[in-house]
Amino acid sequence: MRIPRIYHPERITPGTEVALDSDAANHVGRVLRMGPGQAIQLFDGSNQVFDAEITQADKKNVRVKIVSGEVDNRESPIHIHLGQVMSRGDKMEFTIQKSIELGVSLITPLFSERCGVKLDAERLNKKIQQWQKIAIAACEQCGRNTIPEIRPAMSLEQWCAEEDSGLKLNLHPRASASINTLPLPVERVRLLIGPEGGLSADEIAMTARYQFTDILLGPRVLRTETTALTAITALQVRFGDLG
Structure with missing residues (x-):
C-alpha cells in the first residue's frame, strides 16, 4: 500500500511525537484502519516532508513519532x-x-x-x-x-x-x-x-x-x-x- 501523506497544521520537528488533528486521525484510524508500527508521511506547509511511525491509533485519536524530515521542493518555478x-x-x-x-x-x-x-x-x-x-x-x-x-x-x-x-x-x-x-x-x-x-x-x-x-x-x-x-x-x- 502506498504510504499515506497527511497534512499537519503545526510545525513538525524530527524526534518528537505529535497527535494528528481530528480530520487526519479519522482518515488514518477509521478510513485507512492503520495501526501502531505502520508508516505515514507528514508535511506541515514548510516545503518539507517527514517520515513518521504510528505509535497509537483508534477511530478518534492517532499519535505518530517523527522519524526524520527533509526539504522536498515540488513547487513550480512560475x-x-x-x-x-x-x-x-x-x-x-x-x-x-x-x-x-x-x-x-x-x-x-x-x-x-x-x-x-x-x-x-x-x-x-x-x-x-x-x-x-x-x-x-x-x-x-x-x-x-x-x-x-x-x-x-x-x-x-x-x-x-x-x-x-x-x-x-x-x-x-x-x-x-x-x-x-x-x-x-x-x-x-x-x-x-x-x-x-x-x-x-x-x-x-x-x-x-x-x-x-x-x-x-x-x-x-x-x-x-x-x-x-x-x-x-x-x-x-x-x-x-x-x-
Missing part, C-alpha cells in the same frame, strides 16, 4: 495567482483541486457582473474554509509540500487593481496574442478567468486599464473550468515545469 470568478455547483471545487495539482500558487475567488453564485457572508466564509480543505487534500494527493492559500472573495475590480509585478493575463476569444507568443522569461502571472457567461464589455475595458493582456487559447469556446486548467497547463509548459 508563480501563478489565479483569479477565478466563482462558478456554480462543484465546478469551483473541481477548478481549485485541479489547478493546485497543476502548480497554482494562490487562488482568489471573484465576483463579477455575470457571476452566478450568490452567497451571504456566513455561507461564503464556509465556502472558503471548504475550498481550503480541498486545497489541502489536493496537496496530499499530488505531492506538494506547501499549501496554496484560498484568499477571501473580492470583486473583480478590487482584484485587478491590486499591485502585482507579474504579467497580467485575461482570456479573451477575440485576442490576437497567445501564451506561446508571450516573451520569455516569465516568473509571475496573474491569471484572470471569467464566469460562465464571460466578462461584460465594461469589465473587459476595465482589465485593460489595469494593464491586463488579452490572450487567446484556441478556436474553440471552453467552459470556465476547462479554460482555467488549459491556461494553467499552457503556462506551465512554456514557463514552468511541465513537459
